[in-house]
Amino acid sequence: MAIKTQPVTVNLGPQHPSTHGVFRMRVMFDGEEIVDVEPVFGYLHRGSEKLAEERTYTQIVTLTDRMDYVSSMLNNQAYILAVEKLAGIEPSPRGVWLRMIASELQRIASHLVATGFLLQDLGALGTPLIYAMRERENILDLFEMLCGARITNSYLRPGGVFMDAPAEFWPALDRGLGDILNTVDELETYLSGNEIVFSRTKGTAVLPKELLINASITGPMLRASGVDWDLRHRAPYDYYDRVSFDRILHTASDNYARYWVRVQETRESVKIIRQCIEQIEPGDVRPSFDEVPRLIRPPVGDAYAAIEGSKGELGFYLVSDGSIAPYRMHVRASSLINLTLLRDMLIGGQFGDLFVTFGSVDLNMGEVDR
Amino acid sequence: MTGPKLIDPYGTPAGADPRGALQSITLDLDRTEGESVNKMKSTHLEPFPDPVLEVPDDLKRSVIVSSVDYLLNWARKSSVFPLQSGLACCSFEMISAAMARFDLARFGMEAMRASPRQADLLIVAGTLTWKMAVPLRRLYDQMAEPRWVISMGVCATSGGPYYQSYSVVPGVNHIMPVDVYVPGCPPRPDALLYGIMQLHDKIRRYSLNGQAAGRE
Amino acid sequence: MTTVWSGGALAEAIEAFAPGSVESSAGSDVWLKPESISTVCEGLKIRSEFKFDLLSSLTAVDYIDHFEVVYHLTSLPMNASAVLKSRVGHGRTEASIASVVPIWRGADYQEREVWDLMGIRFDGHPNHKRIMLWEGYPGHPLRKDYVTYDQSIASTAPGAADSLKGAE
Amino acid sequence: MIGLGLSRGFAVTLKNFLRPAVTEQYPDRHVGLIGAAKAAGMNPFQFLVKKPTDSLKAIAGLATVPVAVKQSPRFRGNEFTFFEDRCTACASCAKYCPLGIIEIVSVPGKIDAQEGESYKLEVFDIDIGRCMFCGLCVEACPYDALHMGTGFERSKYVRDELIITKEELFDAPKRPSSFYRPQFEENGFDPFKETIDDHHDAGRHERPSDEDLKRKWVDER
Known part of the structure; x- marks a missing residue:
């Protein structure tokens, strides 16, 4: 016998322990079933795109760090690629290898954070998150060796990176990669076979791939539905055409598939870094200041460059009017666009699945609001 | 096991609101919120003065001022529970500080509280926008006294990299009085720990000051 | 590697199924007439020679005497990309263009963002309201005539004074 | 079997329990x-x-x-190290700062301004309450006068105390980070153990002497 209830609207956030930052949702419940969801954004809207219009091209690197703060290196890379495309800069090979290593490390860190927080949302208070963050600390230590900062790196410059890696970086990186593989194995042992994780994530929030493509969703969410779309493979930037890696695909397109794809992708990133270490060549890490001056003045025009970020296609659209600052900068924020289908994922589901689904999207408020 | 029903907002029956049950009624709520944000933006123009404790010189030398006060402040300082209120980048350093490597629990901050009623310390970790200032001030008002505020990172201290932005509060001291400022963008977890130790020092000094703890 | 449609070839191909919709083309860009954006986008998505099933990015640029809406399209089956542009709001009049949400749902939040920050109205958008800033915010900050350093809410934008009154 | 996955998970937790602490x-x-x-x-x-x-x-x-x-020697701390003897008051750092928080006021130095433009620093304030420690000022400094510092213990009770003045920069122990200063890494300098007292040890390019400045600015013009 069905019990009739009155729908009730609940406000979740912006300060909520499970909302991955300052995200807010208005959710209408009928009993425990979700009737309707409305996300409310903008609690971290900082106006980066406007501020970029009054900074030089190098200074904007510092703004891109703070956009998606768990994958700063990837933001740096996307922005630098757009600048190089706009100004026609030929990067130094060693700098490109170094920034590939840095951005793959960052992808691992970002996926670890996503996994840890997803399990936190599942109710595993503490332990998996602590294990994931412990491994992330090792990666942050590597970043500190490279550029002196843990989160807001500002490591990349137009044409490469600002400084070569120190001598102690290479043995530490080698050690760190082994640790990462161990951690991923452990993660799989204690989670991928776990009955609670299975019953909470399998078969929830299933999305068909046509809908995902139509809603512009990219990254691990799209690959979890079986669409082979990875910009590193389909539109190789930097030297991704010189390394080989497997694309991780899953066909279920549910919360478990999204989680699984992320965990497996960390291994592929380790594989890519190993190949980068083999192929890296000595030389300068950035062009001299005669070739690429501190103040770049790109020709009038526009450029759009996208990379495969940790959350999907991360693109920068730059318009130049020939001065030292961009006329307009726009960020194609994968976190924001991946939320387009949040309503479809949640409506009809149960209250308990709300934050699991939300965690499996892997969003970052700094990128959603910018 | 069934997945959620997939909805197509553009295939709704004729007459029904295509925006769904909720989004058709929330514009009024948004307007009310916008009004409160505008009000906060137009009223909080001057920063609050920093609550500094002036300890008289003769009291500095005396060993025992009031044992009860001393004991109370020692207990308070050893069990400051922070509110889980990460706003932006700094929140990740705050989480790192609570994780295995830096372990906030060593300072008696065993758990980040999810509710302001159970918290003594508000760590403003990250950029504060005007839209977020209204809920944050409400959180601060809901905390029981004695309460303390740490402004973590330069975004919270002064707006930092977003100082000139149209939507960012130029310093959280426009919204609430701040006890300790921690510079850094974001500060390392160690720097946050140092800021927390400074706060402990401050709490200890309340007894010398002859002032009830946590009041401005 | 992704093939990038050149502007000229794309303009010709568009003219073939939607005559009179192209304004001009240069480099890899095609400028469309704003009133034909729905027809052209639907054709680009459905027709077998394009199959642009993913809208990568939608944004707008303020060129002072007019606004330009920029669409970056990607085709997953063909691994191709193209850039569409459309000039609207000549002379800073009320700028508006047809929404592409019925064609690509991915445009939903992006169009709301452009409306919020740039002030271009998208006709036919199902939930047309501000996304980043709050209701009652004066003006659209990404426009070039918006003053960044202004921390007060007093502004010359229409409706600003009314919202201030409501706040008190 | 139900429970097998769970027990495997607990085995991993037990293994981690026996690992050395990372705190x-x-x-x-x-x-x-x-x-x-x-x-x-x-x-x-x-x-x-x-x-x-x-x-x-x-x-x-x-x-x-x-x-x-x-910490790594390249660590960008929340302070700066500054060698006055190397500074020509060119204000490159202030120009390159994305936030414009470095305040420099210089006066004509010991040589007559007409014949050689050697400037003396009067005010050099860095507001670390707004600084984001990106290191672009350090990158811009042509004579290696400004370095990132490695200290991070800079919490203050009052907002205005967060400004580092020239005097404070001079008096502080000089523990420069090797950020954008490859010469420190080549020498094996460890900022957490040693300090640098002599400005000659600090950089690749010496500050030009007053004679050089005069030749560059007056004679060549």
Whole structure:
């Protein structure tokens, strides 16, 4: 016998322990079933795109760090690629290898954070998150060796990176990669076979791939539905055409598939870094200041460059009017666009699945609001 | 096991609101919120003065001022529970500080509280926008006294990299009085720990000051 | 590697199924007439020679005497990309263009963002309201005539004074 | 079998329970008698005889030794190191700062401004309450006068105290980070152990002498 209830609207956030930052949702419940969801954004809207219009091209690197703060290196890379495309800069090979290593490390860190927080949302208070963050600390230590900062790196410059890696970086990186593989194995042992994780994530929030493509969703969410779309493979930037890696695909397109794809992708990133270490060549890490001056003045025009970020296609659209600052900068924020289908994922589901689904999207408020 | 029903907002029956049950009624709520944000933006123009404790010189030398006060402040300082209120980048350093490597629990901050009623310390970790200032001030008002505020990172201290932005509060001291400022963008977890130790020092000094703890 | 449609070839191909919709083309860009954006986008998505099933990015640029809406399209089956542009709001009049949400749902939040920050109205958008800033915010900050350093809410934008009154 | 996955998970937790702890005991850690003696630089018996109260404290578990945090020499701390003798007051750092928070006021130096433009620094303030420590100013400095510092203990009770003035920069112990200063890395300089006192050790390019400046600005023009 069905019990009739009155729908009730609940406000979740912006300060909520499970909302991955300052995200807010208005959710209408009928009993425990979700009737309707409305996300409310903008609690971290900082106006980066406007501020970029009054900074030089190098200074904007510092703004891109703070956009998606768990994958700063990837933001740096996307922005630098757009600048190089706009100004026609030929990067130094060693700098490109170094920034590939840095951005793959960052992808691992970002996926670890996503996994840890997803399990936190599942109710595993503490332990998996602590294990994931412990491994992330090792990666942050590597970043500190490279550029002196843990989160807001500002490591990349137009044409490469600002400084070569120190001598102690290479043995530490080698050690760190082994640790990462161990951690991923452990993660799989204690989670991928776990009955609670299975019953909470399998078969929830299933999305068909046509809908995902139509809603512009990219990254691990799209690959979890079986669409082979990875910009590193389909539109190789930097030297991704010189390394080989497997694309991780899953066909279920549910919360478990999204989680699984992320965990497996960390291994592929380790594989890519190993190949980068083999192929890296000595030389300068950035062009001299005669070739690429501190103040770049790109020709009038526009450029759009996208990379495969940790959350999907991360693109920068730059318009130049020939001065030292961009006329307009726009960020194609994968976190924001991946939320387009949040309503479809949640409506009809149960209250308990709300934050699991939300965690499996892997969003970052700094990128959603910018 | 069934997945959620997939909805197509553009295939709704004729007459029904295509925006769904909720989004058709929330514009009024948004307007009310916008009004409160505008009000906060137009009223909080001057920063609050920093609550500094002036300890008289003769009291500095005396060993025992009031044992009860001393004991109370020692207990308070050893069990400051922070509110889980990460706003932006700094929140990740705050989480790192609570994780295995830096372990906030060593300072008696065993758990980040999810509710302001159970918290003594508000760590403003990250950029504060005007839209977020209204809920944050409400959180601060809901905390029981004695309460303390740490402004973590330069975004919270002064707006930092977003100082000139149209939507960012130029310093959280426009919204609430701040006890300790921690510079850094974001500060390392160690720097946050140092800021927390400074706060402990401050709490200890309340007894010398002859002032009830946590009041401005 | 992704093939990038050149502007000229794309303009010709568009003219073939939607005559009179192209304004001009240069480099890899095609400028469309704003009133034909729905027809052209639907054709680009459905027709077998394009199959642009993913809208990568939608944004707008303020060129002072007019606004330009920029669409970056990607085709997953063909691994191709193209850039569409459309000039609207000549002379800073009320700028508006047809929404592409019925064609690509991915445009939903992006169009709301452009409306919020740039002030271009998208006709036919199902939930047309501000996304980043709050209701009652004066003006659209990404426009070039918006003053960044202004921390007060007093502004010359229409409706600003009314919202201030409501706040008190 | 139901429960197999769970028990495998608990096995991993148990394995981690037995691993060494990763916690860094900043700011200090408790030591016993041996640790306290080691920190004082003597063997435990000497320590017991020479410092009986301290050793009693150590035996009771009350003795602590300070712990330095593990950091890379390239670490961008929340302060700066500055060598006045290398600075030409060119204000490159102020121009390159994305936030414009470096305030420089210079006056004509000992040479007459007409014949050689050597400037003397009067005000050099960095507002670290707004600084984001990106290091672009350090990158811009042509004569290696400004370096990132490695200290991070800079919390203050008052907002205005967060401004670093010229005097403070001069008086502080000079522990420059090797950020954008490859010469420190080549020399194996460890900012957490040693300090630099002589400005000659600090950089690749020496500041030009007053004669050089005069030649460059006056004679060549």
